Amino acid sequence: MKLLISLFVMICAIQANAVVYDYGLEMVRPDGCKFRWPLHEQGAPNPEGVAWYGSCVGNKAQGYGLIFELNSPTSYFIRYSSGNAYPMLMEIKNGVAKPVFLNASHVGVTPDYNPCSKYKKECDQLVQMYNEMKSSLPKNPYAGKSDKNSSKKSGPSSEVPRGNVMAKPAGFVTDEGPYIGTCDDQRLAAEIERYGQKVIAQYGREASICPSSKGMVKVHYFAITLLQKNCPGDSRAVEAIEQYTRIMNEALETISQTCVD
Incomplete structure (x- = not known):
């Protein structure tokens, strides 16, 4: 059981520019593309049960795209850089998209569902990109269905x-x-x-x-x-x-x- 518990290796750092999170459970797409699942308030999903629809450079997620858990109708429009996520993302649920900012604190990363007054520049950029790309984004095949993972997400x-x-x-x-x-x-x-x-x-x-x-x-x-x-x-x-x-x-x-x- 290889659990890394040393205080010197359990650092989930935010990069110096505080823009990209080196945080979350690393996932590997069937084609080898790696990306981090940053939504820890919802629990760590089965690595085989998540999807990233977006580009990969050097086997790492790059740019804007969608992530979601299989069997979950909720998608997230998110931006990656070398497999690491930007903290501002768009939650898409029941046809409604809203910005979410993932705050890093001493207890991990937790969502701020009203981030636009505090992070207006980042929020405006995200909304603009989403509006420009949403017509070309792949559809979550589980959208509109009941969330089979709801019991897990509620803890x-x-x-x-x-x-x-x-x-x-x-x-x-x-x-x-x-x-x-x-x-x-x-x-x-x-x-x-x-x-x-x-x-x-x-x-x-x-x-x-x-x-x-x-x-x-x-x-x-x-x-x-x-x-x-x-x-x-x-x-x-x-x-x-x-x-x-x-x-x-x-x-x-x-x-x-x-x-x-």
Whole structure:
């Protein structure tokens, strides 16, 4: 189970010009074209269940086009650069198109459904391009049908199986891994990556040993409880939990010997 949980590799960076997001779960089209799915508030989809209708340069999505999940009537008019998405996109649902801006924050990327007053230039550009291209855009074959993914998009079941979930190891640890209803490696890695950004925002700029150790404890506890809730009985998960617990305990030992609070 290859879950990248190091605080030094779980950085989902926004490029220096704050225009293109190096964010999201990477998808690969059957022809080899790669693009990132940036809509994490709707959950990470099955990589085989999404479509990108647009150009590819060097096997990476480039320019304007459409993305959507198979079996979902909602499409997104979006612009890519080398497979990475621009934050302003157009949501197309029930025949109505509206601009959406994907805000990056310490908890990941979340949508702003009223972005045009704040990002007027970007919004005007997007609307203009959409109006110029919409007649030539491919049709989402699922448009007008009921959304078979609606239960997923509204979030996982509120009935969270507790199982043998580890108790919080310290007072500064506040977050458990969520129940997402699957033990899929990519879905789990996306959740850990999302949480890693939050921890990096809190501790990442502090080079001293105490903040770094606390960050390690938080991320590893999150990963442990994520696996315990979603992968009970999975032999790979058991092995990973043992490894993460050992690393977490080492960080806790460092904190107890070095840190004042």
